[in-house]
Every structure is written in C-alpha cells, then in structure tokens.
Amino acid sequence: MAEPARRHPPGSHPDLPPPSIVAVGAVGWVRRNLLSSPLNAALTLGSIYLLYVAVPPLLNWALFDANWNAGTSRADCLRDGACWTMVRARFGQFMYGFYPPDQRWRVDLGFLLLFAGAAALLIERVPGKIYAALFLFVLYPVLAYVLFYGGFGLEAVETRLWGGLTLTLVLGAVGIVAALPIGIVLALGRRSKLPAIRLLCTGFIEFVRAVPLITVLFMASVMLPLFLPEGVTFDKLLRAMIGIALFGAAYMAEVVRGGLQAIPRGQMEAAMALGLNYWKMTALIVLPQALRIVIPGIVNTFIGLYKDTTLVLIIGLFELLGVVQAATRDAAWAGLSREGFFFAGLMFFVVCFGMSRYSQYLERRLHTGHER
Amino acid sequence: MPNGTAAQEPAMRVSEEVMIEMSAVHKWFGQFHVLKDINLTVRTGERIVICGPSGSGKSTLIRCINRLEEHQRGRIVVDGIELTNDLKHIEQIRREIGMVFQQFNLFPHLTVLENLSLAPIWVRKMPRAAAEELAMQYLERVKIPEQAHKFPGQLSGGQQQRVAIARSLCMNPKVMLFDEPTSALDPEMIKEVLDVMIELARTGMTMLCVTHEMGFARTVANRVIFMDFGEIIEENEPEAFFNNPRSERTKLFLSQILHH
Numbered sequence: 001m002a003e004p005a006r007r008h009p010p011g012s013h014p015d016l017p018p019p020s021i022v023a024v025g026a027v028g029w030v031r032r033n034l035l036s037s038p039l040n041a042a043l044t045l046g047s048i049y050l051l052y053v054a055v056p057p058l059l060n061w062a063l064f065d066a067n068w069n070a071g072t073s074r075a076d077c078l079r080d081g082a083c084w085t086m087v088r089a090r091f092g093q094f095m096y097g098f099y100p101p102d103q104r105w106r107v108d109l110g111f112l113l114l115f116a117g118a119a120a121l122l123i124e125r126v127p128g129k130i131y132a133a134l135f136l137f138v139l140y141p142v143l144a145y146v147l148f149y150g151g152f153g154l155e156a157v158e159t160r161l162w163g164g165l166t167l168t169l170v171l172g173a174v175g176i177v178a179a180l181p182i183g184i185v186l187a188l189g190r191r192s193k194l195p196a197i198r199l200l201c202t203g204f205i206e207f208v209r210a211v212p213l214i215t216v217l218f219m220a221s222v223m224l225p226l227f228l229p230e231g232v233t234f235d236k237l238l239r240a241m242i243g244i245a246l247f248g249a250a251y252m253a254e255v256v257r258g259g260l261q262a263i264p265r266g267q268m269e270a271a272m273a274l275g276l277n278y279w280k281m282t283a284l285i286v287l288p289q290a291l292r293i294v295i296p297g298i299v300n301t302f303i304g305l306y307k308d309t310t311l312v313l314i315i316g317l318f319e320l321l322g323v324v325q326a327a328t329r330d331a332a333w334a335g336l337s338r339e340g341f342f343f344a345g346l347m348f349f350v351v352c353f354g355m356s357r358y359s360q361y362l363e364r365r366l367h368t369g370h371e372r
Numbered sequence: 373m374p375n376g377t378a379a380q381e382p383a384m385r386v387s388e389e390v391m392i393e394m395s396a397v398h399k400w401f402g403q404f405h406v407l408k409d410i411n412l413t414v415r416t417g418e419r420i421v422i423c424g425p426s427g428s429g430k431s432t433l434i435r436c437i438n439r440l441e442e443h444q445r446g447r448i449v450v451d452g453i454e455l456t457n458d459l460k461h462i463e464q465i466r467r468e469i470g471m472v473f474q475q476f477n478l479f480p481h482l483t484v485l486e487n488l489s490l491a492p493i494w495v496r497k498m499p500r501a502a503a504e505e506l507a508m509q510y511l512e513r514v515k516i517p518e519q520a521h522k523f524p525g526q527l528s529g530g531q532q533q534r535v536a537i538a539r540s541l542c543m544n545p546k547v548m549l550f551d552e553p554t555s556a557l558d559p560e561m562i563k564e565v566l567d568v569m570i571e572l573a574r575t576g577m578t579m580l581c582v583t584h585e586m587g588f589a590r591t592v593a594n595r596v597i598f599m600d601f602g603e604i605i606e607e608n609e610p611e612a613f614f615n616n617p618r619s620e621r622t623k624l625f626l627s628q629i630l631h632h
Contacts, residue, residue, distance in 0.1 A: 269440050270477035270536075274491035274543060275467035277459075284490060288481050366481075 097163015183252025
C-alpha cells in the first residue's frame with residue numbers, strides 16, 4: 001500500500017474510510033461474482049452455454065415464430081412456433097369454463113370487486129383498512145355468492161357450469177380465506193390446557209395430514225352422499241371447497257404452531273402480569289408475533305393449497321388445468337398440449353409468484369428491528 | 373445512621389394495613405420442593421428486598437404473588453383477595469400488581485407508547501387518547517419521552533427496563549414486583565434503572581424486589597429477606613442485616629457477594 005501506517009496519539013484517532021475495493025463498476029462486479037476462481041469461471045462459462053442453447057429456441061417458439069392470429073382449428077397455425085391461436089379460440093372457456101357467455105360480466109365484476117377490496121386491504125398507503133376488511137370479509141362473500149351463483153333477479157348459474165381460471169380462483173380464494181382462521185384455531189387448540197380440546201385438534205390435524213387430498217376430495221364427492229339421508233344433497237363444489245379448506249387448515253395449524261412455540265414464555269408472562277386474559281393475550285401479544293414469524297410458512301401453504309385446487313379434476317370439476325386438458329383432446333386442436341400447458345403454467349405462475357412477492361414485502365414492512 | 377429506616381422521608385412510612393399475606397406457603401416443581409413454609413406479611417408502603425443464592429426460590433416466591441406460579445399449599449391473600457383457581461380473582465389481583473422482569477419482556481411488535489397504553493386500554497377500558505396521555509406522563513417520569521414512537525428493539529437495555537417499569541405503572545398498581553431487574557443489564561446502565569426504582573420508592577409504592585444490588589437495599593428497603601433452599605432464613609432491617617447477620621448461611625452469602 002502507498003500510504004504508510006500512521007500512528008495517532010491515544011484518543012485522537014480519526015475515523016478512516018474502509019479499505020477500497022480494487023475493481024469497481026461492472027467489470028469489478030463480474031470479476032468478483034462470476035470469475036473469482038477457476039472453478040467459478042468454468043461454471044459461469046458452462047451456464048452461459050446452457051442459456052445459449054435453451055433460451056433462443058424457447059423465445060423463438062413462444063414469441064417470434066408463434067402464431068397469434070385468430071382461427072378455428074389447428075390448420076390455421078401456419079408458422080413453426082407455438083399455436084396461440086388455440087388459446088385465443090378457447091380463451092373464454094379457459095377463463096370461465098362453461099359459464100354462460102352472456103353472464104360472464106358477473107364473474108368479471110365479482111373478481112374486480114375482490115381485487116379492489118384486497119388491494120385496499122393489502123396496500124399500506126390506502127386508508128380505511130377497517131372498512132376494507134369489513135367489505136371483504138362480511139359484505140363481499142354475500143355479494144360474491146349472488147354474483148356468481150345468482151339470486152336477486154340474476155339468473156342462477158349452476159356450479160357444474162363453473163370452470164377454468166374462475167373456478168381455480170374461487171377454490172383458491174375460499175380455501176385460503178378459510179384455512180388461515182381455522183388453522184389458527186386448531187393450532188391454539190392443540191396447545192390448549194384442556195385435554196378434550198387438545199385431543200380433538202391434534203386428532204383432526206394428524207388425521208387430515210395423514211391422508212392425501214385426492215382421498216379427501218374423493219370421499220367428499222363419492223362417499224359422503226352415501227351417508228346422507230336420501231334426498232339430502234349438497235353441492236359438489238361446496239363439498240370440494242370444504243374439503244380443500246379443512247385440508248389446508250390442518251397444514252396451516254402446524255405452521256402456526258411453529259410460530260406459537262417461537263414466542264418466548266416471558267411475553268405471555270408479561271401480558272398476564274398486566275392483567276390481560278387468555279383471549280386478549282392471544283390476540284394482542286401472541287398471534288401478531290407468531291404469525292409474523294411464520295409468514296414464509298403461511299404463504300408456502302397458501303401457494304401449495306392454490307396449486308392443489310387442480311386436484312378437483314378427479315371429482316369432475318373443470319378448473320383451469322382441467323379445461324386446458326380437455327381442450328388439448330379436441331380433434332380440431334390435436335397435438336397442441338404444449339401450448340395449453342404452457343398457458344396454464346403461466347397463469348399459475350402469475351398468481352403464485354404474486355403471493356410470494358407480497359409476502360416478502362410484508363416481512364420487510366413488519367420488521368421492527370427486534371431481531372437484532 | 374443507626375437505623376436504615378430512621379432517616380426516610382414521610383412518604384416512605386409504612387402503614388399498618390396488610391397488603392400481602394403469605395401463610396405456610398409450599399410449592400413443588402415436580403419432586404423438587406422449591407418453597408418451604410413461607411410466611412410473609414407485607415404492609416402497604418413497605419419496600420422489601422429479597423436476596424439469596426440462585427435456585428433459592430426467591431423468584432418463585434414473588435411469582436406466586438401474581439400467580440405466574442401456582443402454590444400448592446398454604447394461603448396467599450393480596451389486598452384482601454385470596455389467590456385460588458378462580459380466574460376472576462387472579463385477573464383482579466394481576467391488575468393491581470405490576471411486575472418487572474429480568475429480561476424486560478417488552479412487546480417487540482409494538483412501539484414504546486403502544487406497550488404502555490395496551491393494558492390501560494384493554495384491561496382498564498380507558499379511551500385511547502387518555503391512555504396515551506397517561507403513557508406519556510410515565511415516560512416523562514422514567515425520563516425517556518423522546519423514545520415513545522420507537523420499537524423496543526431500538527432501545528438500550530437500560531431504556532428498555534425503564535419502559536418496562538413505566539408500562540407496569542400505567543396500570544396504577546398497588547404493589548410492584550421486581551424480579552432481578554438489573555441482572556441482564558450492562559454495568560453502565562444499572563444506575564439509571566435503580567434511580568427510577570428509588571424514585572418510585574419515594575412515592576410510597578409497596579415494592580418487593582429480588583435483587584443483589586445491596587446499595588439499593590440499604591437505600592430504600594425497610595426489610596431485607598435472605599432465602600436459601602426454599603426457606604426464609606433471615607429477615608431484618610437493612611443495617612442490622614448487613615452489619616450483624618445472625619445465621620452462618622447469611623454471613624457466607626454476604627461475604628461472597630460483598631467481597632469483590
């Protein structure tokens with residue numbers, strides 16, 4: 001180094017800048033991160049080659065050589081790339097299933113209200129959180145039921161006609177909204193001092209986690225009607241919803257329990273010493289901290305639950321993947337399963353990635369510096 | 373000064389009224405007998421320091437007073453209410469007893485102001501504005517009003533413990549329990565917390581304090597209790613306790629903590 005180590009009298013040492021990094025800028029970044037050792041250099045070159053082999057053909061297929069024109073059968077796809085013509089032709093069905101086309105505005109309106117309400121609740125800057133919550137959790141379910149299913153002068157649309165992305169979102173939203181509170185109650189119950197409640201909750205959680213979702217759905221669809229008295233039926237979609245919600249709740253309960261166990265005993269003692277009873281302590285002190293700790297786990301469960309909704313295909317409900325699969329079997333579009341599944345995958349990716357990003361934003365926002 | 377209590381201010385005088393009465397209290401942790409035949413009467417305005425080696429049961433003793441630990445035999449009566457399994461009584465007693473912990477136990481997800489106003493709002497049903505005003509008063513008293521909108525994680529240990537004391541005071545308690553309030557603090561922060569506690573003693577607060585701060589005991593206590601193996605071995609006024617300990621165990625303990 002050019003500068004000699006200087007001595008300072010005790011108590012008068014100045015604050016010095018940290019040692020400078022030798023190479024700065026883009027070149028420095030590349031050298032530090034990509035070429036720091038022969039092995040890393042080799043890995044970098046290998047990765048570049050793999051990208052070179054994989055990405056251009058994919059882009060060509062999906063974008064540059066793709067068919068974007070409208071059409072009625074496979075014959076309308078003249079270019080080499082993806083035949084998005086099929087997705088265009090089937091788009092309505094992918095989105096709404098067999099929901100009557102002249103009634104589809106109801107679905108649009110329903111989701112628009114849902115997104116508006118969710119945005120008002122989830123984005124920090126929007127004021128009036130309490131009204132957004134009231135709207136979303138009290139008014140909206142009724143509104144959504146009327147819009148989607150009918151009533152009050154709206155033509156009834158039976159649930160067997162629901163499908164596509166609509167059905168996926170309905171199942172996912174109901175599952176997610178129901179699974180979290182039920183899961184919290186189950187987790188609290190599993191830690192209860194009352195043996196009967198503890199046994200009940202533990203038994204439920206362990207039983208549900210020990211069987212596959214397909215089994216639960218199958219039971220709900222095929223077995224349940226056998227046990228009900230003759231003439232009593234309830235909607236297949238409703239049964240699927242309950243199955244998914246309870247299934248998700250069992251997993252959620254274990255995630256939440258992890259958070260509950262991470263709260264130091266002193267927090268409960270401080271709350272009790274102030275005179276808070278069990279419910280106030282749980283609602284004001286324990287859950288806010290426990291849930292924040294397990295945000296990654298909760299969102300993980302949400303994402304899993306959302307993707308698990310595809311399994312309702314087994315009981316004859318045509319959600320997004322089911323509709324896409326049906327479309328690829330159509331003789332007019334034979335052999336276009338790649339395009340269909342690519343599109344379905346993209347739709348799932350958008351929703352799941354969105355949830356993941358929101359959870360990261362939430363974690364940053366709720367960080368209060370106590371994890372030092 | 374011949375007697376530790378002689379020079380104390382008028383507000384620090386002890387009344388005849390009994391605040392806490394423990395009679396023949398026993399407690400076990402599994403097979404381990406932690407509290408053995410504890411008999412203790414605390415009068416309103418008394419300031420009691422409890423000391424003893426670790427594991428002697430001193431923390432357990434004060435934690436029994438607000439039912440953070442359950443005693444298995446004997447009677448504990450606080451402010452005329454007996455501690456039983458009746459949740460109503462327990463909550464009633466807890467509202468009147470403040471507690472300060474070794475590890476502060478502030479609520480990390482709430483700001484300092486929210487930590488203080490939480491119990492007045494939810495337990496005393498005080499309107500939010502009034503509770504926050506009260507909270508600010510007590511923050512002034514512990515000399516950190518400027519930290520009101522910070523989170524506990526952003527404060528030093530001494531500041532956190534002062535917030536914890538203020539949080540208890542916001543409930544306007546009749547008794548304050550201190551469970552080794554300075555043991556987790558860096559040495560240079562102990563004084564600021566003790567100052568707040570001495571200040572509190574001057575207001576006439578009934579205090580039970582588990583601590584090894586013998587200077588504090590001499591200044592504010594009107595009784596020092598020495599515990600070992602779950603028993604109260606000796607209790608006396610501070611001067612007599614420190615100058616003429618009666619039992620061998622007390623002498624040994626004092627020589628160990630005062631030697632360095």
